[in-house]
Amino acid sequence: MTALDPRPARSPGVSYQDLLDADTHPVPDVLRLESPRFLGDDDIPIERYTSREWHELEKEYLWKRVWQFACREDHIPEAGDYIVYDIAGLSYIVVRQPDLSIKAYPNACLHRGRRLKDYDGHCSEIRCPFHGFAWALDGALADVPAKWDFPHVDERPDDFQLPECRVGTWAGFVFINPDPDAEPLEDFLGGIREQFDIWKLEDRYVETHVTRVIHANWKVAQEAFSEAYHVNATHPQILYYLADTNSQVDIWDDFARVITAGLSTSPLLWYPVDENTMMRSMLDVREDQESPIQVPEGGSARAIASQASRERWRPAVGDRVDTMSDSEMMDSIDYTVFPNFHPWGAFNRIVYRFRPNGDDHRSSIMEVLFLSPYSGPKPPNATIRHLAHDEPFTNEPGLGMLAKVFEQDVFNMSKVQLGLETTRKPGITLANYQEAKVRWLHQRLGEFIDEGRKAAG
Secondary structure: OEOOOHHHHOOOOOOHHHHHHOOOOOOOHHHHOOOOOEOOOOOEEOHHHHOHHHHHHHHHHHHOOOOEEEEEHHHOOOOOEEEEEEEOOEEEEEEEOOOOOEEEEEOOOOOOOOOOOOOOEEOOOEEOOOOOOEEOOOOOEEEOOOHHHOHHHHOOHHHHOOOOOEEEEEOOEEEEEOOOOOOOHHHHHOOHHHHOOOOOHHHOEEEEEEEEEEOOOHHHHHHOOOOOOOHHHHOHHHOOOEOHHHOEEEEOOOEEEEEEOEOOOOOOOOOOOOHHHHHHHHHOOOOOOOOOOOOOOOOOHHHHHHHHHHHHHHHHHHHHHHHOOHHHHHOEEEEEEOOOEEEEOOOOOEEEEEEEEOOEEEEEEEEEEEEEOOOOOOOOOOOOEEEOOOOOHHHOHHHOOHHHHHHHHHHHHHHHHHHHHHOOOOEEOOOOOOOHHHHHHHHHHHHHHHHHHHHHO
16 A cells, blocks of 8 residues: 655644644554555445445345454343344354353254344343244353254254354453354454553443434445544534544554544634634534633643543542543544444543445444543443434433434435435545545455455355
8 A cells, every 4th residue: 555645635724633732641652653555546336335236245145254343341240141143144153151251152943933032131041932942151052942843953062053153352342253163353343442542441430322224235334433534514613622624544454443633623624713612612602602711811621631631530530530631632533443342542532333224235223432531430331322313412311412413414324325315426536535444444444355255155
């Protein structure tokens, strides 16, 4: 791949690295990394969003053989706790073992194929609700009702051990890979493990957890959160305090990120914005209201807001906040682990996951988790709030001000899907730098499909 020099590749104006130079605190090395890549400028075929045939290829060669986030470790803390993980018409059981290790199995009875579990829960065995075949938590066949009629089952014990998926954990997340021959999770994640070391996502709890069905392909939904180029048209109210087109885009192999500075004005505005206007905009203060935070003459809204953020988090993490940079307090540090998992760095708290909605390639599930630090005993995880497809994100108070932003994003998604179904243009066109993370997603997706088809002969 051809690497782009990050200076000419970015928008004119103060770069993200320039902004870090003015930070009031030491900046961690992870934010000084730059990995721009030029991935070509060919259009992405429309069929990847609209074609049932492409969806079937994803089911066979992506979702059956890629590492994917299934749950948090503390979603299944005790032996016998399990979750049901569904993806593109496929289903898996992820269950905590008596020795507290974790196993995952295809969610299907080896007798007549019925789903073994329909809901998350706790069990001492995995028993089929149809005829009562049962397995121990470790997948060993434990009970066959009227066993006298199944001597042939005793003759094939290996065929009646629940087949296992690969399982791995990182930063408190549980990943599964249905392919038993897949590379280790550590190899797949690569350098992202080191990049997140300082942020300790394993030491968080799920404060908010929301899902909503989106009437668009999962990639349409995901791509809306993979670049900041859309901010000027979709979120114009945040242009005063978000440096959208000055985002830094970094591409590695199986993960990528976009970093967008907060309390730094969009370069698309053609007029200067004063520090107090930036602050009022970020705080969503009405014109007839007094701002709760005033920036003194010569002061920096970014520095003041960063210090306020430190005080917000001080009760949870103590004096560690004093070692953290303004950038960690204020900026959107949005990572994507291929194919559909988005953990954010620092104290952003956000984690996204985007999945096909069952076996429907024209709808998807958008999932938002807020991972929050805490002090004292670990708080219980939030119960998942499943919003109806037409229920606004603003109905979930735990999302705070971001709920309005999500509503603006979702407003576009179904319209994008309808446009893709209608257009006569055979592909979508992407920016070389700002939308490089979208292109990276499609490049890796194409590689997975091609490698899978080749292996299948």
